[in-house]
Amino acid sequence: MAGAGSALAVLTLVGAGAGSARDAEPVPASRFTLDDARAFEEYPLYFAGDRVDGHELVAVLRRSDSAEFVSFVYGDCTPADGMGCAPPIEIQVWPACRRHLALYGSAPGDPGLERTTVRGVPAAVLDGGAQLELQTGRSTIAVFGDSRGRVARVARALRPVGDVPFAPQELPPPEQGAPESALTC
């Protein structure tokens, strides 16, 4: 699973006159593993098990730069003609000090969001339901899918990564200060 893509070598061409184009070194794969996620202690991680809504867990990603998350990708898609594609389901877990609902503003240009409560915690719906964000404990969970129904089903399946077989219906409330961005990393 994780690491399958890392075996792929990427040969790059730097076009003549590229000027500002950056290095032509092979791109490092961004894969993490489920075992890495189980051992992860920086903030609580949640996923939907080995399979959810008909799709298997196919990749675990880790990002720690201008973004900070561990991601669980379910289901595959086929990039074509040099264009990427959206996997059917993705669950990203961020530390609440880096991603929280208060980041979304109301100035011109801000994306509209619909605030709600999901599994007992503050949440927001974006993209007509194709994106859902929940704040629980010290974590913010962002669920991406191709429909509101699928995203809702994935949200119901969320549980802690680790040996806990099922999470209770209600998720832990956000740590004090998390929704208002008062937490520090």
Place this chain on the structure above:
Amino acid sequence: MPRILLTLSFAASAVVVGAVPALAHFDSSDRYTHRSCPASGTNRIDPVNVVFTTWGTWGRAASQVEAHAGWTSSSGSLQSFVDHGACFGMHAQRASAIGSRFHVRVRGQHQDPALGWVAVAGAHHEDLVLFPIPCGHAVDSNGPGGSGFDQGRDELEQQLVAAGHVSSRMWWGNTQSFKQCDGDYAGSDGWTVFISLHQVNH
């Protein structure tokens, strides 16, 4: 009369994906490009990570990207953008080269009372993948320097700010990961840059 023609053109070319009336403001409710119309959650391709404002028509965006960033190639595949629930083809694209390169796709959007003329764009850095299977361009995966989407946005902002343009950033949270043809994944860090354009073209 021109306004009437513009309205007719808008209505005729739109592929409606939702019964949302066109309103006099910039709509950022869909923050991704799409493979084709109609737009859906399954045909998302890239995050929108740049918004040109003030005199941000698509033509000025293309002109000022060429002049200040030096991205003069117009090669690349076509993608679509959503505005007020309707899906439209892109207006322009500019790239720094034809191989490994910076690349941006642009679509002029609805004018906004506060932001002025607005065009949205998806910028990225991508590699031309030839081995083991030639598959075209793949956006750089997430890595220590940020993803290719972040690199493209940052490079464009840096070049235009160096030329005197004003920029700011807004959290859009459009961080969904996209599988690339080299098998790896890339996504935005969720920050969209707003760059003010001037009236004069180059």
